[in-house]
């Protein structure tokens with residue numbers, strides 16, 4: 573399984589429209605490398621910390637221009653072959669007007685999943701006041717095993733991942749806009765989730781300064797034993813990694829700690 577984590581610059585100096593046009597070309601080039609799964613970061617169109625602009629860049633998922641443009645890339649304009657693509661998250665405007673931080677996932681044969689971020693970051697501002705909270709855990713069946721979806725701040729809430737585990741998660745896909753200031757938390761928690769749930773972790777972050785907040789990069793692939801298979805730096809880059817999904821079952825067989833869970 574070849575995974576491409578696209579660590580994007582999401583900077584105040586670039587207009588969202590220019591950014592998504594640029595990223596569509598990057599994803600097209602990445603598709604040509606033979607990636608099985610491409611993963612983009614959180615809120616990379618509007619910017620994870622540019623709260624004030626969120627409403628200007630919000631759409632129902634079905635009406636989003638950037639998502640439609642990427643869907644064309646993903647499907648070779650409908651002519652196939654189709655790539656598996658985690659579009660990252662988007663400011664979704666729901667039918668009742670509520671905004672959500674929604675991850676959009678598409679795969680061949682009509683695989684579609686949307687995950688509304690459950691834990692909103694910001695305490696008394698930002699997401700916590702401007703967006704609705706998702707309520708549903710989302711897993712996606714794939715040829716490589718069941719993928720669990722999570723977004724950024726969710727990483728701090730281990731019970732979410734136990735819930736995904738109970739729904740069959742074998743690989744965790746996380747899309748983020750995690751600040752540089754707390755990047756050591758990110759690195760430790762990614763490893764913790766891989767070790768405690770015995771999953772591959774595919775985690776894509778942003779870089780650049782958004783809404784005045786420097787973002788930390790360090791996108792990473794962690795194996796189910798907790799080894800860092802690959803880690804990005806602090807600039808724009810694609811982390812392109814081949815992994816063996818069978819390592820999840822091997823790890824769970826060699827160290828069957830999940831069988832000893834008592835509290836559910």
Ligand SMILES: O=C(O)CCC(=O)C(=O)O
Nearest residue numbers: 693724725749750751754
């Ligand atoms: O938990 C953190 O430190 C960062 C979370 C965050 O930036 C987010 O969820 O957007």
